[in-house]
Amino acid sequence: MPNGEFVVTPWQVDGVIDYDKLIKRFGTQRIDPAMRKKIVEAAGQDHFMLRRGVFFSHRDMGGIIDLHKKSKPFFVYTGRGPSGATHIGHLVPWIFAKWLQDRFGVNVYFQLTDDEKFFSKKGLSLDDTMGLARENALDFVALGFDPAKTKIVIDTQDIARLYPIAAQIAKRINFSNTKAVFGFGGETNIGMIFYTAIQSAMCYIEDAPVLIPLGVDQDPHFRLTRDVAPLLKKPKPALIHNMMMPPLHGGGGKMSSSESNSAIFTTDSPGDVKRKINKHAFSGGRPDIDEHRRLGGNPDIDIAYQYLRMFFEPDDAKLEEIRADYASGRMLTGELKAILIERVNEYLAAHQEARERARDHLDEYGLGP
Amino acid sequence: MPNGEFVVTPWQVDGVIDYDKLIKRFGTQRIDPAMRKKIVEAAGQDHFMLRRGVFFSHRDMGGIIDLHKKSKPFFVYTGRGPSGATHIGHLVPWIFAKWLQDRFGVNVYFQLTDDEKFFSKKGLSLDDTMGLARENALDFVALGFDPAKTKIVIDTQDIARLYPIAAQIAKRINFSNTKAVFGFGGETNIGMIFYTAIQSAMCYIEDAPVLIPLGVDQDPHFRLTRDVAPLLKKPKPALIHNMMMPPLHGGGGKMSSSESNSAIFTTDSPGDVKRKINKHAFSGGRPDIDEHRRLGGNPDIDIAYQYLRMFFEPDDAKLEEIRADYASGRMLTGELKAILIERVNEYLAAHQEARERARDHLDEYGLGP
Numbered sequence: 001m002p003n004g005e006f007v008v009t010p011w012q013v014d015g016v017i018d019y020d021k022l023i024k025r026f027g028t029q030r031i032d033p034a035m036r037k038k039i040v041e042a043a044g045q046d047h048f049m050l051r052r053g054v055f056f057s058h059r060d061m062g063g064i065i066d067l068h069k070k071s072k073p074f075f076v077y078t079g080r081g082p083s084g085a086t087h088i089g090h091l092v093p094w095i096f097a098k099w100l101q102d103r104f105g106v107n108v109y110f111q112l113t114d115d116e117k118f119f120s121k122k123g124l125s126l127d128d129t130m131g132l133a134r135e136n137a138l139d140f141v142a143l144g145f146d147p148a149k150t151k152i153v154i155d156t157q158d159i160a161r162l163y164p165i166a167a168q169i170a171k172r173i174n175f176s177n178t179k180a181v182f183g184f185g186g187e188t189n190i191g192m193i194f195y196t197a198i199q200s201a202m203c204y205i206e207d208a209p210v211l212i213p214l215g216v217d218q219d220p221h222f223r224l225t226r227d228v229a230p231l232l233k234k235p236k237p238a239l240i241h242n243m244m245m246p247p248l249h250g251g252g253g254k255m256s257s258s259e260s261n262s263a264i265f266t267t268d269s270p271g272d273v274k275r276k277i278n279k280h281a282f283s284g285g286r287p288d289i290d291e292h293r294r295l296g297g298n299p300d301i302d303i304a305y306q307y308l309r310m311f312f313e314p315d316d317a318k319l320e321e322i323r324a325d326y327a328s329g330r331m332l333t334g335e336l337k338a339i340l341i342e343r344v345n346e347y348l349a350a351h352q353e354a355r356e357r358a359r360d361h362l363d364e365y366g367l368g369p
Numbered sequence: 370m371p372n373g374e375f376v377v378t379p380w381q382v383d384g385v386i387d388y389d390k391l392i393k394r395f396g397t398q399r400i401d402p403a404m405r406k407k408i409v410e411a412a413g414q415d416h417f418m419l420r421r422g423v424f425f426s427h428r429d430m431g432g433i434i435d436l437h438k439k440s441k442p443f444f445v446y447t448g449r450g451p452s453g454a455t456h457i458g459h460l461v462p463w464i465f466a467k468w469l470q471d472r473f474g475v476n477v478y479f480q481l482t483d484d485e486k487f488f489s490k491k492g493l494s495l496d497d498t499m500g501l502a503r504e505n506a507l508d509f510v511a512l513g514f515d516p517a518k519t520k521i522v523i524d525t526q527d528i529a530r531l532y533p534i535a536a537q538i539a540k541r542i543n544f545s546n547t548k549a550v551f552g553f554g555g556e557t558n559i560g561m562i563f564y565t566a567i568q569s570a571m572c573y574i575e576d577a578p579v580l581i582p583l584g585v586d587q588d589p590h591f592r593l594t595r596d597v598a599p600l601l602k603k604p605k606p607a608l609i610h611n612m613m614m615p616p617l618h619g620g621g622g623k624m625s626s627s628e629s630n631s632a633i634f635t636t637d638s639p640g641d642v643k644r645k646i647n648k649h650a651f652s653g654g655r656p657d658i659d660e661h662r663r664l665g666g667n668p669d670i671d672i673a674y675q676y677l678r679m680f681f682e683p684d685d686a687k688l689e690e691i692r693a694d695y696a697s698g699r700m701l702t703g704e705l706k707a708i709l710i711e712r713v714n715e716y717l718a719a720h721q722e723a724r725e726r727a728r729d730h731l732d733e734y735g736l737g738p
Binding site for chain 2: 115118119126156157159160163164167168170171172173174175176177178179184185186187188189190191193194196197
């Protein structure tokens with residue numbers, strides 16, 4: 001990818017993303033201080049991912065908050081394409097969905113798009129993606145959603161409910177629309193072409209407006225949904241977008257399931273975590289210790305620092321201390337990495353325990369045996 | 370449509386079809402005397418639609434007969450796109466499917482493609498096509514299929530069973546394939562583009578080879594299925610094609626549900642039938658009686674005669690008598706039409722009675738309430 005260029009679609013994230021440019025390209029709204037205040041006031045609480053701009057962009061978020069103020073219902077929907085193991089980048093919108101459920105008391109739907117990943121990945125069978133869907137569901141359940149207000153949907157298993165809604169949407173989207181939004185061409189398989197209607201269908205699974213926390217790469221699907229909504233006399237889905245978790249190597253693109261050294265998986269062992277971070281995490285430090293002590297490191301490009309900021313260190317005071325120490329040169333790259341390794345392994349120890357417990361509770365979220 | 374040209378696709382039949390040319394264009398096999406003999410011998414009985422070339426073309430019919438001779442199972446599948454009332458053109462492949470069930474003891478699946486007609490018809494809602502599907506099912510059941518060996522499938526209602534099979538097929542068909550086979554373009558909606566996979570899925574609803582009696586306009590769907598079958602390590606569907614029932618006015622195209630004076634519907638009253646045939650059936654007679662008596666009529670282009678030949682007069686001796694009388698000028702157009710009107714009304718009286726009885730028996734064929 002030439003310098004300064006980047007691609008963001010549901011199936012490809014390449015290059016270093018310029019999020020200001022992406023907001024313009026996609027036509028979304030930045031979450032400005034006024035909007036942040038509005039969300040925080042309605043929620044009665046702040047969230048560090050909101051405060052730190054991990055959630056940076058939205059569509060119609062204001063409308064959802066206004067609705068809530070009038071005590072009118074909305075629901076939350078997020079999901080995952082089960083192409084491999086879950087990594088911490090996947091957890092970002094789910095964690096936010098959990099927070100929305102806690103703060104607003106809303107129903108949450110979690111969609112596992114086994115059909116999509118089957119259509120888009122040459123090497124995966126439908127049995128593969130169905131199996132991965134159940135594994136990914138464990139990570140979702142591990143986050144502690146209220147079973148009474150949460151439903152997990154697997155596309156092929158819940159297709160009876162999704163297809164009639166998807167059909168309403170599919171009739172109003174033509175091939176040229178998908179070409180414009182996803183870059184589809186003659187070689188695109190017809191499962192992929194239709195699939196966007198299945199993802200859109202989730203927006204109308206309840207008879208209330210939906211709010212979707214999601215990685216910004218998924219926005220194109222719902223741009224189509226929003227174009228179609230008036231034709232169906234339905235509300236447009238509201239969206240709140242998070243930035244993509246950068247890969248460990250710090251280059252362009254996103255953390256990726258198919259590149260195991262780019263990602264920290266929820267099932268990684270403490271040893272995996274230590275090795276990956278020490279070996280692969282791109283450092284903002286100087287080439288030698290003397291220079292680092294004198295000039296300091298650059299936390300803005302340091303992946304260990306960024307993971308702490310985006311995910312593993314919710315405490316602002318602690319994060320600021322780490323930043324200041326690293327930027328001044330008091331803290332070396334190895335020390336910064338050691339902090340991240342400790343935090344990740346603490347997080348994963350608790351997550352992995354919850355994840356194993358979840359195996360016996362999938363049915364409470366609507367999954368069959 | 371310029372003279373001599375014609376179009377045959379699942380959604381458009383225009384112009385006067387040259388069936389010899391169509392066989393070459395589609396790459397199917399003519400049912401020659403040897404193949405007819407093979408079918409008749411295996412069935413232990415002839416069928417007038419086979420003998421008279423209404424079923425004129427096939428793909429791999431020989432393989433199905435060979436299978437049967439080795440006592441290996443096959444099943445039969447046919448269907449209907451529920452865009453309106455059933456006309457006698459629709460009944461042709463169903464009648465043949467009934468004969469196949471009687472002669473070979475096979476299971477029959479009947480697919481009602483409510484999704485397809487919703488996708489392809491601007492003015493129809495999914496509720497409309499679902500309602501029409503149930504009405505069309507009555508005509509199918511009225512033909513007397515064995516409920517123990519017959520299942521009616523409505524796409525939106527049976528999608529849980531169809532979608533995982535359709536997905537396997539959809540992954541192996543790209544947009545260019547559908548463009549080549551159906552003429553799809555940028556303006557085609559994504560429901561239509563995907564739909565062919567749903568129709569193909571029926572070919573694999575049982576774990577045995579399928580034989581599909583069908584109007585030749587439906588062949589393109591299964592050409593795609595046959596291309597995909599080796600990739601799925603599945604048998605190619607075998608097909609036996611009937612000619613399109615010509616419209617009453619005798620011009621190009623086919624009998625059409627949306628053109629009520631082109632078709633005889635299964636629910637037409639005796640008065641409707643009389644009026645339509647007398648007023649609209651294209652005549653092969655001479656402009657005045659004297660000339661007709663002297664030169665005779667032309668049964669080959671006379672719609673009343675063709676309907677008798679294709680559908681309403683199974684008795685060869687009686688048909689030949691009518692033909693000879695008409696061709697010699699002994700029989701006038703009005704007299705020929707009177708014979709057809711009588712036969713049609715006899716047929717419809719019995720059919721309509723069976724059709725009403727069918728209302729209480731849809732559940733025996735797997736349809737919910």
